[in-house]
Amino acid sequence: MSQPAVLAQPGPTAELCRWISTVQLGDIPPELLTRAKYLILDGIACALVGAHLPWSEKAAAALLDLEYSGPGAAATLFGWDRKVTPLTAALLNGTFIQGFELDDWHRDAPLHSNSILLPALLAAAEHMGTPPPPDHYKGDGRAAPRHFSGADLLLAYVVGCEVGPRVGLGLRGADVLSHGWHSGAVFGPSAAAAAVSKLLGLSAEAVEDALGIACTQAGGLMSAQFESEVKRMQHGFAARNGLLGATLARGGYVGIKKVYERKYGGFLTMFSSGNGKEPQYKPEEVCKDLGKKWQIEGVLVKPYAAMAGTHCTVDCLAALRAAHPERTRQFDNIKSIRIEMSEAAFHHGGWKPERPLTATGAQMCNAYVGATYLVDEQVTPAQFRTDKLDRDQVWQLVDATTCEENKSYASTGLGKTSQRVTISFKDGSPSISHEELAPKGVLPPLTNQEILYKWRLVTQSVIEDKKRDSIEHAILKLQECTDISVLGTLMAGMTKNPIA
Template identity: 60%
Template sequence: MAKPADPEGPTGKLCTWIEGVTLQDIPETLCTRAKYLILDGLACALVGAHLPWSEKAVDAILELESPGLASVFGWEKKISPLSAALLNSTFIQGFELDDWHSDAPLHSNSIILPALFAATEQISNLKSGHTVSGKDLLLGTIVGYEVGPRVGLALYGGHILTMGWHSGAVFGPSAAAASVSKLLKLPANSIEDALGIACTQACGLMSAQYESDVKRMQHGFAARNGLLAALLARKGYIGIKKVYERPYGGFLAQFGKGNGQTPEYRTDEIAKDLGMIWQTTGIRVKPYAAMAGTHCTIDCIKALQERNPEQLKDLGGINSIKIELSEAAYHHGGWEAQRPLTSTGAQMSNAFVAATQLVDGQVLAAQFRHDCLDRDGIWALVNKTTCEFNQDFPKLQTRVKIHFTGGKPTLQHTMECPRGVDPPLSNDQVLEKWRLLTRDVIEPARAAEIEDLILNLEKCSDVMAINTLMAGTTKNPIT
């Protein structure tokens, strides 16, 4: 066994675990949950493939590249594995429908799945007769699910959002590199190289959330860069050793600098409780098409609508709305929304999603069509809404207060966490979401075939079958 630079350090312990872990080491219930999580990620990719901003990205990349080996989901096009990973991730992140980790916020599927599927096609096309099994895909996915949140927890999870970093784009290259390294069966010293190459490419500015298209693509940078890192390490390219614990220029030292925490970073989280506590259990599936930090707001208003249907029919009688948020949610989604707003900004804004829930009674894909973003009724409520940081609120806790004119009583509701967090959506609910999302974008027989392959991954002898099905054309869900 080729050992990492310091086998007893956090980076070394992580690399040794990645090399040695097998499916037999992972609880059966966790393997089952991972298959449903993968299915959710693929649903998001199919929905996102032909959104307007996704089509712009595809057009730009296709102009740059000749045909290649790796599939672009929903397009019947093949390009280089690196660009396929970038685009397929952009699709998964395309409409704020994808998974998130409740303790160390990143969207794991948009980082891990595109890198793994692109690597699968690279392996299958360059090695005649070589196939990647569903078991290998499942194991590589779970490795990424475990690594990404641990890197995030070493930087205090969601706190990095308050510093203006896009957390998943920072934590994500490590997750993608770990997943692909496992798929490629790299030894521990090469895994260390891959992580070091991945970490030096990490970045993501959270100001992307306001009006840019590039917010959709930032997890794609992580997927592409992690894939590149593993492929370079496979050929013996040497990366940064001990990348997490280096005090000068190390990953944690640099991203933790000036964050106000004591200590600024926690190296012990990198390899903490590997194989005993499973971070995959912290991955949540979204019931709404909006940033996770808005979900408690949506649920608070839903609760008030259910309890006070008559009073909340009179939206014109609302005098003001106050939304109290925890620190990360406030910095991420408590900013003042101004008209006009793009769909990206709308899905990030607590004020906008609150108004949307009040007007439409739901916050799904249809609410963020271009023609829905400039409605007078929505903006009348947005302009009456203020968001405030409540320093006593832990993590996701939110309180909504709605004040009325004419002496009507104030309505108020507080929630510690939104639907889908505690408890998480069940496997049956994830399957229901898959079927709902795919119903209008691909033909039923194709959806059923993908579903069967993913939920029986251990029996799949060649993952290329999934790539082929995912590469077929899809419809735009919001036209």
């Protein structure tokens, strides 16, 4: 049965699919390929740190209880001595990378690219590179193993980094966060489907099917941020669903056509429904300056182990601590801490926490992260150990903190990252205040060398130096790699729990 030739019709979906199917490594500026390798390294660091956190082990135990582990289970579970099936690997490895709020985020259309792209791409590559068992169904085309090079991985990764944010910009970027959607879980299936489609060399028509199948699986409730552990898993859902979309499309399964511009039941139409904006959504953003303006430049790396919207709070408090070291340490004299932020940041992290708080909620809450910084002068995984979450000194400061939306901070550009923190005192002495346009990691972004420093710092407690050096060399020399299945081997093996 022949498929309808919808791709011949003009529109953002068709244009995007043609670009995905035709873009080559030589079309991408060399400095962005270099940046991509450092971003990948940061994603691997987050995976190894996250692999044996308590909530990661809980998720793994539940899914491995269902998991097929016989012949053909070829995908590596990062940081474990276990091979699993590709869809389970994509889900759990994405969960590990998102496991501790250390991972990347996009400046203009919030999503965490590494937790979506690396699990899907490496699972697909390992699966395709493994010989099928003798009695294996031949329908998936694995009559012979197919190996992918580091250059193949790099190209597919950059494609994913472009598609996810573009789809998000069509939904007005961070606006969906204000309405309670987990933005990365909404934008992410498109990114994973596009990346895997590129890795597998799908035609433009098949890419359209993959995106259509991925988009109908998109979703994620931001209420997951308060007490649940499933917030850690929602980007893993996106990785798995994008991989599933590309796999079905590779097999000829027909997906939704014109998925981004459909008026009835289309992706942009439905996820922008009720936002009260004019226009409601922006389909032109999906392909605007495609191949000219690179969205990977907006992928930022976190210096702190907390939700990105809390970072400006930390930097404001760090500046106040440096300027007023004695006054900001006299906690009993602090009357109030006022944090002003943009609309999206306020809805995401400006809520009032209740004691006790889980690690997930603590990392998502500006009041808690700010109080933790004042007490410990750092925001690392150690601050969110179970025994650290109920400290009286921290909660004294949390209770003194209020967050509010400052409407002068715009919803676009640097305005959405700007914050002001004001501390007032019980003894009547003058209040102190500091404003930042954007946190460290945004203005300026972390350099490649700073990312390398972070990689070495956060992995030193979870893997041996020899393995760390081997992974580092493999990623930074990725274009010299002829078979990326070596990455699976390097990522295998039990890591340590960094907050044990």
